[in-house]
Amino acid sequence: VTPGFRYLRRVQFAETDVAGVVHFSWLFRYMEEAEHALWRAAGLSVAPRGAEIGWPRVAASFDFRAPLRFEDEFAVVVRGAQATRRTIRFDFLVERGEEIIGSGSLTAACVRRAPDGGMQAADAPADIVARILAVATPPA
Amino acid sequence: VTPGFRYLRRVQFAETDVAGVVHFSWLFRYMEEAEHALWRAAGLSVAPRGAEIGWPRVAASFDFRAPLRFEDEFAVVVRGAQATRRTIRFDFLVERGEEIIGSGSLTAACVRRAPDGGMQAADAPADIVARILAVATPPA
Amino acid sequence: VTPGFRYLRRVQFAETDVAGVVHFSWLFRYMEEAEHALWRAAGLSVAPRGAEIGWPRVAASFDFRAPLRFEDEFAVVVRGAQATRRTIRFDFLVERGEEIIGSGSLTAACVRRAPDGGMQAADAPADIVARILAVATPPA
Amino acid sequence: VTPGFRYLRRVQFAETDVAGVVHFSWLFRYMEEAEHALWRAAGLSVAPRGAEIGWPRVAASFDFRAPLRFEDEFAVVVRGAQATRRTIRFDFLVERGEEIIGSGSLTAACVRRAPDGGMQAADAPADIVARILAVATPPA
Numbered sequence: 278v279t280p281g282f283r284y285l286r287r288v289q290f291a292e293t294d295v296a297g298v299v300h301f302s303w304l305f306r307y308m309e310e311a312e313h314a315l316w317r318a319a320g321l322s323v324a325p326r327g328a329e330i331g332w333p334r335v336a337a338s339f340d341f342r343a344p345l346r347f348e349d350e351f352a353v354v355v356r357g358a359q360a361t362r363r364t365i366r367f368d369f370l371v372e373r374g375e376e377i378i379g380s381g382s383l384t385a386a387c388v389r390r391a392p393d394g395g396m397q398a399a400d401a402p403a404d405i406v407a408r409i410l411a412v413a414t415p416p417a
Numbered sequence: 418v419t420p421g422f423r424y425l426r427r428v429q430f431a432e433t434d435v436a437g438v439v440h441f442s443w444l445f446r447y448m449e450e451a452e453h454a455l456w457r458a459a460g461l462s463v464a465p466r467g468a469e470i471g472w473p474r475v476a477a478s479f480d481f482r483a484p485l486r487f488e489d490e491f492a493v494v495v496r497g498a499q500a501t502r503r504t505i506r507f508d509f510l511v512e513r514g515e516e517i518i519g520s521g522s523l524t525a526a527c528v529r530r531a532p533d534g535g536m537q538a539a540d541a542p543a544d545i546v547a548r549i550l551a552v553a554t555p556p557a
Numbered sequence: 558v559t560p561g562f563r564y565l566r567r568v569q570f571a572e573t574d575v576a577g578v579v580h581f582s583w584l585f586r587y588m589e590e591a592e593h594a595l596w597r598a599a600g601l602s603v604a605p606r607g608a609e610i611g612w613p614r615v616a617a618s619f620d621f622r623a624p625l626r627f628e629d630e631f632a633v634v635v636r637g638a639q640a641t642r643r644t645i646r647f648d649f650l651v652e653r654g655e656e657i658i659g660s661g662s663l664t665a666a667c668v669r670r671a672p673d674g675g676m677q678a679a680d681a682p683a684d685i686v687a688r689i690l691a692v693a694t695p696p697a
Numbered sequence: 698v699t700p701g702f703r704y705l706r707r708v709q710f711a712e713t714d715v716a717g718v719v720h721f722s723w724l725f726r727y728m729e730e731a732e733h734a735l736w737r738a739a740g741l742s743v744a745p746r747g748a749e750i751g752w753p754r755v756a757a758s759f760d761f762r763a764p765l766r767f768e769d770e771f772a773v774v775v776r777g778a779q780a781t782r783r784t785i786r787f788d789f790l791v792e793r794g795e796e797i798i799g800s801g802s803l804t805a806a807c808v809r810r811a812p813d814g815g816m817q818a819a820d821a822p823a824d825i826v827a828r829i830l831a832v833a834t835p836p837a
Contacts (some may be wrong), residue, residue, distance in 0.1 A: 290593060290604065291440050291586050295433035295487050295744060297814065301429055301754040302725045306571050309722070313570060316604075317628075324570065324627055324715060326534060334721040338758035344816070347435050347604055396716065396764070413440060430733060430744065431726050435604060437674065441614040442585045446711050449582070452712060454648060457768070464710065464767055474581040478618035484676070487744055488737075534577065536624070561757060571720050575767050577711035582711055627715050674746065 280357040282318065282412055284311035288345050298344035305337055308369045308383050311353035312342055315367075319408040323385075330399060332385040335364065339381030349373055358413035360406045363387050367413065401409050419510050422458065422495040424451035428485050438484035443537035445477055448519045448523050455507075459548040463525075464549055470539060472525040475504065483491030489513055498553035499547045503527050503538055507553065559650050562598065562635040563693055564591035564611055568625050585617055588649045588663050592678035595647075599688040603665075610679060612665040615644065619661030629653055640686045640691035643667050647693065695697035699790050700835045701776040702738065704731035708765050718764035725757055726802050729790045735787075739828040743805075750819060752805040755784065761802030769793055774812035778833035780826045783807050783818055787833065 286307060294300040316323045323332050347352060351373040359366045364386045371378040388396035426447060436439040449526045456463045463472050485491060491513040504526045510517040528536035563624045566587060573682040603612050625631060631653040639646045644666045651658040668676035706727060714720040736743045743752050765771060771793040779786045784806045791798040809814035 289586070289590050290434060291442055291589065293435035294430060295437050296434070296753060297435050299754070300431050301757060302722050302729070305725060306569070310569050313628075322628060326626070331711045331716050333716060333718070333761070333764065335757070335761050337721060337725075337761075339598065339756070341753070341755050341757075343752065346606070348593075348602060359808075386766050428738065429726070429730050431729065432622075436611050436613060438613070441617060441636070442582050442589070443649075445582045445585060445617075446709070450709050453768075462768060466766070471576050473576060473578070473621070473624065475621050476562070477581060477621075479616070481615050484613065486746070488733075488742060570714060571722055573715035574710060575715070575717050577715050580711050 279354045279356065279372060281357065281370075282311070282315050284314045284353045284355075286310065286351055286353065288347055288349045288351070290347055293347050298346055301339075304339045304341070304379060304381065306372065307353050307371065308337075308339070308367070308381055311355055311369060312367050312383060315355055315412055316409065321405060321408060321414045327348040327391060329390055330402070331388050331390065331396065332365075333396065334383055334386060335386045336384040337381070339379055342377050343373075343379070345373065345378055351378060355413050358410055360401065360410060362400055365401065365406065365409060419494045419496065420514060421497065421510070422451070422455050424454045424490055424493045424495075426450065426493065426514065428487055428489045428491070430487055432533055435488050438465055441479075441481060444479045444481070444511065444519060444521065447493050447511065448479070448507070448521055450506050451495055451509060452507050452523060452525075455552055456549065457493055459552045461545060461548060469506055469530055470542070471530065471536065472505075473528060474525040475526045477521070480521055481519040482517050483513075483519070485513065485518055491518060495553050498550055500541065500550060503543065505546060505549060558635065559634045559652060561637065561650075562591070562595050564594045564633045564635075566631055566633065568627055568629045568631070570627055573627050578626055581619070581621060583623070584619045584651065584659060584661065586616075587633050587651065588619070588647070588661055590649050591635055591649060592663060595635055595692055596689065599692045601685060601688060609670055610682070611668050611670065613668060613676065614663055615666045616664040617661070621659040621661055622657050623627065623653075623659070625653065625658055631658060635693050637649065638679065638690055640690060642680055645681065645686065645689060699774045699776065699792060700775065702731070702735050704734045704773045704775075706730065706773065707720055707818055708767055708771070710767055710771045713767050718766055721759070721761060724759045724761070724791065724799060724801065727791065728787070728801055731789060732787050732803060732805075735775055735832055736829065737804055739832045741825060741828060749810055749814065750822070751808050751810065753808060753816065754803055755766050755806045756804040757801070761799040762797050763793075763799070765793065765798055772799060775833050778830055780821065780830060782820055782822055785821065785826060785829060795819070799813070808837065
């Protein structure tokens with residue numbers, strides 16, 4: 278079993294496509310669901326109501342090895358996370374039992390909402406980063 | 418050809434499911450896309466940036482007659498609209514050429530954003546309703 | 558607590574929209590997820606691999622009372638089901654704690670795959686219907 | 698204007714999220730929609746009914762520079778494509794007017810459907826690849 282924070286999920290019908298497998302775009306949503314579950318496991322929310330900061334994704338990638346199908350049960354494993362002053366990058370492995378479905382990463386950047394509704398890059402609060410990394414980083 | 422405001426669309430791959438046809442939930446999005454195109458045809462937006470009022474859906478239904486498939490071209494026809502003091506109801510027919518795919522309706526209610534982020538029922542502005550009905554109601 | 562088969566769910570980020578609430582189309586997917594969980598609870602799958610019959614939706618409706626928001630936990634309750642020779646109709650209530658989010662229904666029709674890839678209406682197998690109704694119908 | 702095959706699109710309401718912008722997962726669907734439009738421009742379909750070969754995605758990535766918002770009109774530009782014996786990689790730029798929204802790529806692999814419903818890697822048919830590259834590769 279791959280070490281790391283694990284998010285368990287089952288494939289829903291609406292996530293499949295005419296090729297008979299999960300549409301590739303869902304792997305990005307699965308990764309995000311796992312990341313947000315990790316925020317909750319750290320006692321946080323990625324988007325508390327009325328928050329002044331937010332965490333839009335600035336990069337996302339996935340490499341597909343095997344398809345998922347309707348009703349498959351699988352795990353999204355957060356294998357690690359790395360922070361810079363303004364971003365957190367999460368690395369994922371998706372597994373169905375012992376089989377690797379694929380691997381990918383998401384990078385979220387901290388932004389502050391501007392009065393006009395826009396977003397400005399902001400430093401990531403140190404306490405938030407520390408709590409996320411504590412859950413996301415497997416102990417040595 | 419069914420009279421009414423017409424919104425033309427093509428089925429995208431991600432909208433299909435393992436049964437080989439468009440997932441039923443997409444018909445609700447197709448109806449909404451057509452409704453929003455109608456707002457634009459009336460010189461309006463259903464959700465202008467910073468708007469104090471909004472139009473959440475309070476009822477939605479669809480009856481399915483025939484399936485849509487990948488790359489099909491189809492039309493969502495707004496057959497009519499009816500307003501009450503606080504709601505607008507739109508009736509739709511979805512057609513692929515001469516074939517009827519199904520019919521349905523959406524009812525949107527006017528709400529005003531409360532300071533706490535919640536929504537309160539509000540009277541629909543008369544000028545907005547008049548412009549919507551002018552586009553949505555086929556001339557007698 | 559409303560009696561009936563219960564499916565528990567949490568709102569995911571991708572299910573929200575710019576109005577700050579769950580997009581209305583997701584309530585239809587939530588109902589379907591609950592229905593498919595009920596099939597599993599009955600020892601069945603709505604779409605086993607290689608199946609000759611399928612269950613497309615022929616009608617769907619929902620009435621919205623209150624919005625769901627990001628990370629809300631809620632229950633989709635299957636309040637009952639009714640069968641005809643070729644269809645099964647499921648009735649749902651969506652609840653967040655004691656609060657009613659809305660109610661709706663889905664009607665699925667039994668079809669047999671034709672050799673050309675099309676679908677033909679078919680009688681619903683009696684044993685499948687009996688097992689579904691046993692789970693979906695609260696005891697008197 | 699960036700040279701390449703252009704696919705024009707407008708942001709739909711259901712594609713936004715509670716942060717007020719397009720959910721990041723949609724950029725992957727926008728790229729795929731553009732790719733499939735390119736197949737049509739080449740006189741082909743990525744998934745003709747009854748086809749024995751298919752083109753699942755084996756890699757996908759996107760780097761986000763600026764957010765898209767409800768009703769924005771934008772272009773997905775296919776900047777180029779490269780083929781190997783079994784794959785085609787497409788590179789994309791997403792633009793709103795002169796502003797760059799982001800860039801990404803999709804790699805599709807040719808597979809042949811096995812009798813058991815699975816997929817096996819297959820050589821990409823030379824005529825298909827030639828027609829795709831002719832549309833995807835801007836003339837020097």
